[in-house]
Amino acid sequence: GESVGLHLPTLSVQEGDNSIINCAYSNSASDYFIWYKQESGKGPQFIIDIRSNMDKRQGQRVTVLLNKTVKHLSLQIAATQPGDSAVYFCAEAYSSASKIIFGSGTRLSIRP
């Protein structure tokens, strides 16, 4: 069936470098794509979303890029900090839906 998945289960980045977390999706009919962050022992926290008619959206230190041609979504984190250590989930949704579908997550670890 349709699913949202991730390229890599783990990512290790040097503190201060930029992080890029990737996500592949298969449902071309999805209208929204969303990123969540889950710190150890906590519930997920919304980071940013992007509508399917956009290619790029920026937030505070984060940028989400959407490439509909290859069905690829990425989250870029600028100047990665120790507090960015977490599992990052991508998710997708239809504009008419009352729920979202989560992918399996990428663990981001920061090297000092």
Place this chain on the structure above:
Amino acid sequence: NAGVTQTPKFRVLKTGQSMTLLCAQDMNHEYMYWYRQDPGMGLRLIHYSVGEGTTAKGEVPDGYNVSRLKKQNFLLGLESAAPSQTSVYFCASSYSGFPPVRQYFGPGTRLTVL
């Protein structure tokens, strides 16, 4: 503002026992959700509710029941627990709107079924 709270935080059950997980939110959200998260996996939707008195099935509803008698509370019940239901359970809530991209999550309940 407490946000989304879950009770209990931890629980150990024996196979066949029953229990109820309570979720409460103080943000006046219309939508509420129950997810389960297994090790190394993402969140899977069990049941959800788009308003007081309404519930709907998610991806993995079997073995669970829910009730939304009050807008601020969403209860998840396990009638006869099985080891396969060992997981971390998260409750979330959101404003109404299509789709509910921004969900607010509780801290989770870690359930072990022996």
